[in-house]
Amino acid sequence: MVRPQKILKRLKKTFSTKADTLAMLFGELSHAKIKPLVSFQVQEWNKDRKSCLKKVTSTLEGDSFIVRSSCKKEDGSKASNAGTFLSLTNISAGDLEESIIQVIESYKEGDPLDEVLIQTMLQNVLLSGVAFSHDPNTCSPYRVVNWTESGDTTAVTGGLQGSVWHHAANSPAPPPEKLREVFMMLHELIELFEEMPLDCEFAITEEAGSRIIWLLQVRPLVLTNAPSTAKEQHNRLKLISDRIDRGIQPHPFLMGERTVYGVMPDWNPAEILGIRPKPLALSLYRELITDSIWAYQRHNYGYRNLRSFPLMPYFHGLPYIDVRLSFNSFIPYDLDEGLASRLVDYYIERLLKEPTLHDKVEFEIVLSCYTLDLPKRLQFMTDAGFSEKECESLSESLRKLTNKIVHPQNGLWRTDASKLNTLISRRDKLLNSNMGALDRIYWLLEDTKRYGTLPFAGLARVGFISIQMLKSLVSIGVFSESDYDAFLAGISTVSGKLAYDRSTLNKKDFLSRYGHLRPGTYDILSPRYDKSPELYFDWEKQVAHSEDSPSSFSVTLPQMREVTKLLESHKLDPSPVGLFDFMESGIQLREYAKFEFSRNLSDILELIADFGERHGICREDLAYSDINVFKELYISSSNPRDALLANIDMGKERYKATQSITLPPLIVCPEDVWSFQSPDVSPNFITQKETIAKVTTGKNRKKLEGALVCIPNADPGFDWLFSYPIAGLITAWGGANSHMAIRAGELGLPSVIGAGEALYRKWSNAQRLHLDCAGRRVEILT
DSSP states (O other): OOOOOOHHTOOOSSOOOOOHHHHHHOOOTSBBOOEEEEEEEHHHHHHHHHHHHHHHHHSOOOOOOEEEETTTTTOOOOOOOOSOOOOOEEOGGGGGHHHHHHHHHHSSOOTTTEEEEEEEOOOOOEEEEEEEETTTTOOOOOOEEEEEESTTTHHTTSSSSEEEEEETOOOOOOOOOHHHHHHHHHHHHHHHHHTTEEEEEEHHHHHEEEEEEEEEEEEEEOOSSOOOOOHHHHHHHHHHHHHHHHTTTTTTSSSOOOOOEETTTTOOHHHOOOOOOOHHHHHHHIIIIITHHHHHHHHHTTTTTTTOSSSOOOOTEEEOEEHHHHHHTBBBBBBBBBHHHHHHHHHHHHHHHGGGTTOOOHHHHHOSOOOOHHHHHTTHHHTTTTHHHHHHHHHHHHHHHHHHHTTTTTHHHHHHHHHHHHHHHHHHHTTTOOOOHHHHHHHHHHHHHIOOOOOOHHHHHHHHHHHHHHHHHHHHTTOHHHHHHHHHHHHOOOOHHHHHHHHSHHHHHHHHHHTTOOOOOOTTSSSSTTHHHHHHOOOOOOOOOOOOOOOOOOHHHHHHHHHHHHHHTTTTOOOOHHHHHHHHHHHHHHHHHHHHHHHHHHHHHHHHHHHHHHHOOHHHHTTOOOOHHHHHHSSOOOOOOOOOOHHHHHHHHHHHHHHHHHOEEEEOOGGGGTTEEEEOOOEEESSOOOOEEEEEEEEGGGOOOOOOOOOSSOOOOGGGGGGHHHHHHHHSSTTTTSHHHHHHHHHHHOOOOOOOOOHHHHHHHHHHHETTTTTTTTEEHH
């Protein structure tokens, strides 16, 4: 890269106004050009506007101009005020005067020394956008480029569209070729301004067959915290890259040649925890589900034995699912190993070809149960080169496995459902005992695993198979989409009961039943309903109970006959009535199991908070502890305060690293750690309805009525929202079979579940949206 010492010496100065900074750089850059510019102060314009206009027309060539703000209140070191003031494009010479007046008027009570900047418009623009020296979200030295294939940079700066590329400061992986000029320009600017955080706007044009990059603006980048250094970033990413490289290698006890890592497949941590959970939440999720419970459940239900394999590695605190391990766990235990290995490789290849399916792998990629449209779904395997015999072998294994699960009398789900009664009775005994806080924390944890999350994992599998079976009825034409919606709407779940009980129970009785719920199920900082009831509900306002019954669902006689023939021809055990009972019970029990085990978990968090308070440690600090320190204190004679403080200090230090790192939602290779494009996503649209509504978040209950509510994840603790007459729901994270997807389907609530970070940020920042679920589109109105 160029390091012109003469330029460095000449340009050792702080940023100035937009116009002065561009004038300072004009003709000095090796890796970008700047269009000739004319600027003048407001006081000059007020004194002699004719001279100012003549200066423009005599200096600048062309007949189309851009009139830009260059106010002293923007582009500062403490606030950019980006977008606050007016800039006007494609202005003719005859309209210059009026346009300049409009720009000056946008300054309101401005300074006479404020400026107006004028340049000719660029032609033949290939792409344009903004580039940052640091990621504004993590304050780390990622070179972030947000661009669009057009000449309108406002499409990017306004957050409306565009692609995003992250590139670590000292990345060993090269940037993409199409953005090569942008990164060269950015590197030069970073050197010229001596590593000061900055952001710039750019455009690339084509002239006489050559690409030219133009610098449109450069200014200080205002960060909320001091940025980490490029060396600190490199050291952290090198450790993650090495871990990825080690993890993707073949494993003697796993099928499949390689793996990828994702935040949404299987037990999707992004949905449940978020992408940067605090240490206590992360350790609880590992302890209760992803370290071992998940594998015990899969093996119990007839899949491969993967006990001792942790499903969720985490990279400096960012949790991911090992997708090869997940895909192995959906292989029936009796399937030939050669076929099993080819299947896992095939599943991974499909995901790599269609990464937008990373939150839908069980619906769109993996064949984990027998459904009535399985022959049609097996066509994918035939097209991929699997033989008819191999397809028959997989089909038979899945049939046996599914029959074992859905059997009307001896189905595995019935045993799992009965364990929840044990969980409830043992919880009551523990909470009413004279045991100390540590003892109760330990035993509630053990009970939650054995009688809570283990049966929940099984019942979640049953709920998934229920949805798969229901979708297959639509796929083969027995049910319509309306039948599908009506079936879900007619199911009575715990979540549905909450809204009803809110309208019929008094405050005390309601909180006695639902008080343990919290929006962040694993987060000690997320208040329980019964600890902050006023935060979630307006107790002064009587909630009207809807007299309208849910959409009734009834099977027609022709449908019943067709289902009977299908079950017989596919050699599935249940009768049509038994199948519908299984599907309804599966969806109900999944939600009920989650409701009951989360009560244990919520009590554990409160006991931890009480224990910490007795030792002078607040919740905010306890969020950085690890659940294992409480298990250790239970069996040892360590000093509780000393052990906790040491553990918390370690957690805080590690979480600083967590906050500094940005990774893609799907990691395919070690190079992805250093340089990656934020992928497109395929959101899950729920129902066939549409709505036009104002947008709000779940933070202000007074704005919920009639609004499209945006929440980050599909956590069941957000069920309190459904006690309000909201118009719809949008979540950043969540799969097609997530709690909120099921809940929205039950209520017939138009929703987008799992929009992804970029779309969620765009939609949640809008004022009014048009959500069309049938058309699978969201339109920003204001």
